[in-house]
Amino acid sequence: MMSETMPTIAKSEILVVDDTQTSLQLLTEILNEAGYQVRPASNGALALRSIAAKLPDLILLDVKMPNMDGYEVCRRLKADEQYKDIPVIFISALNETHSKVKGFSVGGIDFITKPFEALEVLARVKTHLALQQMHRQLTKKNIQLQLEIIERKKAEAERLELETRLHQSQKIEAMGTLASGIAHDFNNLLVPILALTGLVKKNLPPASPQLKHLEMIAESAKKAKNLVNQILIVSRKAPSKMHPLHSTPIVEEVLELLCTSIPTNITFQTEIAPNLPSIQADPAQFHQVVMNLCVNAIDAMPEGGILSVSLKSMPHYQFINLQQKKTQGAFVCLTVEDTGCGMKKEILEKIFDPFFTTKERGTDKGSGLGLAMVSGIMEQHDGHIEVESQVGVGTTFRAYFPIFLASEEENQLKETQTFQNGQDLLLVQDEVSVLETEEKPETSKNRFNRRF
Ligand SMILES: Nc1ncnc2c1ncn2[C@@H]1O[C@H](COP(=O)(O)OP(=O)(O)OP(=O)(O)O)[C@@H](O)[C@H]1O
Ligand SMILES: [Mg+2]
Secondary structure (H helix, E strand, C coil), X not given: CCCCCCCCHHHCEEEEECCCHHHHHHHHHHHHHCCCEEEEECCHHHHHHXXXXXXXXXXXXXXXXXXXXXXXXXXXXXXXXXXXXXXEEEEECCCCHHHHHHHHHCCCXXXXXXXXXXXXXXXXXXXXXXXXXXXXXXXXXXXXXXXXXXXXXXHHHHHHHHHHHHHHHHHHHHHHHHHHHHHHHHHHHHHHHHHHHHHHHHHCCCCCCHHHHHHHHHHHHHHHHHHHHHHHHHCCCCCCCCEEECXXXXXXXXHXXXXXXXXXXXXXXXXXXXXXXXXXXXXXXXXXXXXXXXXXXXXXXXXXXXXXXXXXXXXXEEEECCCCCEEEEEEEEEEEEECCCCXXXXXXXXXXXXXXXXXXXXXXXXXXXXXXXHHHHHHHCCCEEEEEEECCCEEEEEEEEEECCHHHHHHXXXXXXXXXXXXXXXXXXXXXXXXXXXXXXXXXXXXXXXXX
């Protein structure tokens, strides 16, 4: 068997270009006898036409021809990306050095002088065909190697990204264990503060100067409660109530809320696909995702710009989850895109870290929990979040929520019915002050309206 590096040169096709009929005939015979396929051409123009119709493996090119000489033919071929790699051997009665040098300078690879010896012609043709074939194989291998390098780099980048996400998830897990322990006691301490403030307020005359102080106490306590809830969400410890949920009304509601307060130099664009399937989501948490992404987008455009929000169905979306497993299925994709400042790589790497912010700290702007919460919510929903950003151009976040499947919907319906048929709700609590003051829970809807 012929090895891969041994070229099968016998079947090669050779274009012979010569205006002298006898020379053309003789070369054709010599090459045919050696097993090559020969295409004759009697002038430069015909040669170029023949090459354009089908690429030969090698060209034997007479130098002296009327209208277009061999040098010109060769120059044109070498200037064309498609033809430049076809080896050209000049054949000429011109034996002076400068003629040969000119042949090489226009791109020829060899020079045979007339009158030629059949054996010499065949030896040179064979050598150059072999070199040509090796060149082709090397080019092919090179392309394969380049592709492999690209693939490896891609796999390495994916591995690194997953490693970072996993590391982050472990950090958050540890933080969550600590936070959820504190949050429970902390919330219990806040409940009487909030409730009793309300009670005292009720008993004070409307003109009392103490009312303002009590409101300030209540406001601070609410903020503290809000912060605890945010930390619980970040650490994936907040209970979520999954429902079959229509995402469109919630997105519309958030946009309406924002519309009333955003600067006039920001334009809204929305694209909501009709008849979207229900998603499996906690309504309050879905609301938080939309709100946080939109608020960040608005903050990124202090000089104005376009905020585009879209919802579309992705019936066959797939991604790699933290356990490095390929997850695929039907999702609804929420896209929030801005034409704002964008982020450089170093910032982008940290945006999901809890407490990471580039905004003024300690004010209502920038606790750095917004995206950490979004990330926690996405994980709790078995969803996925992607971000693309370019400095000075803008940022796009895509959050994928799994759709609610019919069988799950039936189970959900049963659960809801059981709950509705039950008699009383039993409140179990170990803090007396909490039991004394427990009221209707505050809805989480306005939690992120703090700046509007
Ligand atoms: N659309 C965006 N364009 C540019 N930068 C963004 C965008 N979204 C987030 N960022 C960057 O990511 C950081 C973290 O965002 P995140 O929402 O977690 O916190 P924050 O907005 O700073 O504070 P918070 O949301 O708690 O009020 C931001 O401070 C900002 O630097
Ligand atoms: Mg934010």
